[in-house]
Amino acid sequence: MCAASQLDKSTLEEGPGFAPRFDAAGLIVCVTLEAGTREVLMVAYMNSEALAKTIETGIVYYWSRSRKALWRKGDTSGQVQKLLALRVDCDQDALLLEVEVGGDGNACHTGRKSCFYRKLEPDGRTLAHLAK
Amino acid sequence: MCAASQLDKSTLEEGPGFAPRFDAAGLIVCVTLEAGTREVLMVAYMNSEALAKTIETGIVYYWSRSRKALWRKGDTSGQVQKLLALRVDCDQDALLLEVEVGGDGNACHTGRKSCFYRKLEPDGRTLAHLAK
Numbered sequence: 001m002c003a004a005s006q007l008d009k010s011t012l013e014e015g016p017g018f019a020p021r022f023d024a025a026g027l028i029v030c031v032t033l034e035a036g037t038r039e040v041l042m043v044a045y046m047n048s049e050a051l052a053k054t055i056e057t058g059i060v061y062y063w064s065r066s067r068k069a070l071w072r073k074g075d076t077s078g079q080v081q082k083l084l085a086l087r088v089d090c091d092q093d094a095l096l097l098e099v100e101v102g103g104d105g106n107a108c109h110t111g112r113k114s115c116f117y118r119k120l121e122p123d124g125r126t127l128a129h130l131a132k
Numbered sequence: 133m134c135a136a137s138q139l140d141k142s143t144l145e146e147g148p149g150f151a152p153r154f155d156a157a158g159l160i161v162c163v164t165l166e167a168g169t170r171e172v173l174m175v176a177y178m179n180s181e182a183l184a185k186t187i188e189t190g191i192v193y194y195w196s197r198s199r200k201a202l203w204r205k206g207d208t209s210g211q212v213q214k215l216l217a218l219r220v221d222c223d224q225d226a227l228l229l230e231v232e233v234g235g236d237g238n239a240c241h242t243g244r245k246s247c248f249y250r251k252l253e254p255d256g257r258t259l260a261h262l263a264k
Contacts (some may be wrong), residue, residue: 018252029175031172087249109222110222116228
């Protein structure tokens with residue numbers, strides 16, 4: 001990895017260096033897709049340790065902002081995420097993970113496959129479109 | 133919309149109320165998909181005004197963190213995003229937008245369709261897999 005702060009815009013955007021930009025809290029946002037279906041499963045955060053362990057082990061670690069702890073996804077639920085690909089966006093402040101999910105294949109703690117189970121309806125209410 | 137801080141966990145996660153949770157900076161993260169292909173185009177942020185204008189007009193507005201300004205995506209590039217669906221995650225601190233893109237159909241300022249054009253390779257470098 002490179003230190004993002006030392007790179008100019010063109011190198012950051014077009015160079016081959018992986019230079020993830022962590023925010024003031026030391027975190028980077030991650031969008032996680034199921035590799036087979038391309039469905040967006042969840043949005044979560046990594047700190048540098050979570051990212052390093054994810055790359056090293058091929059199993060996805062996040063940083064839990066609520067528990068303030070490193071979090072190997074699936075440790076208690078069995079919904080372990082195997083990393084198949086990791087993409088980074090143009091200014092390197094967001095990651096896109098493609099994963100294969102273990103256990104029952106779900107990613108959401110509510111018992112659904114994806115955390116994005118509610119859609120905003122024209123009347124301003126949200127409606128769940130994914131079953132538990 | 134409801135005030136998220138007034139809702140208990142079960143209501144926030146299972147109730148019909150749309151109660152987006154903005155962070156300390158007043159922002160919520162948005163993942164934007166191309167509706168037809170389900171491709172992830174970009175990750176950006178909204179403040180409450182951007183979200184309200186997006187819902188009201190059906191055209192996507194973000195908050196530019198670098199320019200510190202409301203930003204109607206596509207105003208200068210023509211890459212206007214028409215909102216087809218808006219989903220919210222379990223704890224309502226992330227949004228998923230499904231959009232139809234105007235102009236040349238791209239979303240990234242580098243001239244690519246998606247901002248996630250680079251993949252991390254086993255040697256630690258990133259490789260662009262989307263052409264400009």
